[in-house]
Amino acid sequence: MKKEEIIALLNEDLESEHGAIIQYLSHVYAMGEGELACEIEAIAREEMRHLDWLAETIVELGGKPSMNRGKMRMEGKSTSDWMKNDVLLEEDAITMYKEHIKLIDDRVVKRLLKRILSDEESHHGDFAHFVEKVKREDVKDLRGDRQDRVAEILNWGIEHEYTVILQYLLHSYVATNEEMKLEMEDQAINEMQHMGWLAEKMVSGKGNPRLEHAQLNKSTGMTDMLKADIKIEKEVAAEYDRAAKEVADAGLKKLLTRIRDHEIYHVEVFDDPLDEVEKS
Numbered sequence: 001m002k003k004e005e006i007i008a009l010l011n012e013d014l015e016s017e018h019g020a021i022i023q024y025l026s027h028v029y030a031m032g033e034g035e036l037a038c039e040i041e042a043i044a045r046e047e048m049r050h051l052d053w054l055a056e057t058i059v060e061l062g063g064k065p066s067m068n069r070g071k072m073r074m075e076g077k078s079t080s081d082w083m084k085n086d087v088l089l090e091e092d093a094i095t096m097y098k099e100h101i102k103l104i105d106d107r108v109v110k111r112l113l114k115r116i117l118s119d120e121e122s123h124h125g126d127f128a129h130f131v132e133k134v135k136r137e138d139v140k141d142l143r144g145d146r147q148d149r150v151a152e153i154l155n156w157g158i159e160h161e162y163t164v165i166l167q168y169l170l171h172s173y174v175a176t177n178e179e180m181k182l183e184m185e186d187q188a189i190n191e192m193q194h195m196g197w198l199a200e201k202m203v204s205g206k207g208n209p210r211l212e213h214a215q216l217n218k219s220t221g222m223t224d225m226l227k228a229d230i231k232i233e234k235e236v237a238a239e240y241d242r243a244a245k246e247v248a249d250a251g252l253k254k255l256l257t258r259i260r261d262h263e264i265y266h267v268e269v270f271d272d273p274l275d276e277v278e279k280s
């Protein structure tokens, strides 16, 4: 099998991991705090590790990781329907990985996919168990349909955070400068935290977090990437600042201010590798 063909299959896998992460996180946010939400979040975190391994492997093979989102199964009204959808999504993943393991002849890639497959089989069992558990524990969908300015600000923030998570991950995968790679990955993790905080705030305020992202900056040159990342951080730091001043709720004000401070910090940490890249 040609390298290009392996890369194409791995990108399919990558996209499906992305879909799974967002599907599971949407359930985590909608259920609010609780033991079950924690367990599902732990599964989402394992899918993030899969995404990371797949992206790194694609880059090692000379490819570019796709940041497109694969299929999601978002229909269904009750939390038990959601768990059934999660079971089905894991079944999709299991079928796909088995097929790709058969097709791919590269020993190292095969080994990785087998490793991921065993996780998906375990997730499948977990979700099958959760179908009954949510009924037994009467786990509810806590979202509402709040539509005011606060909901608008939170959805703006969620969209922004989701966008930069993907953008920084992509930039970290394609970066050749070690410092930049680490910095980008670190900040992507921080943006994941922001997205979670905003989504939780949204649900606790009876809103419905919209997990969609905006256009990513897909440049691959080091200077272009860093300049794009610094530009977006400056813009959102200003926007979080404006929003923090606008809202009345003290808890929300504090949250937006805290995120603003992180974004200001990101501008500073991205400036260092930019200096270094421009010098060399």
Ligand SMILES: [Fe+2]
Binding pocket: 017, 020, 046, 047, 050, 093, 116, 119, 120
């Ligand atoms: Fe996975």
Ligand SMILES: [Fe+2]
Binding pocket: 020, 047, 090, 093, 119, 120, 123, 124
């Ligand atoms: Fe899974």
Ligand SMILES: [Fe+2]
Binding pocket: 161, 190, 191, 194, 259, 263
């Ligand atoms: Fe952020």
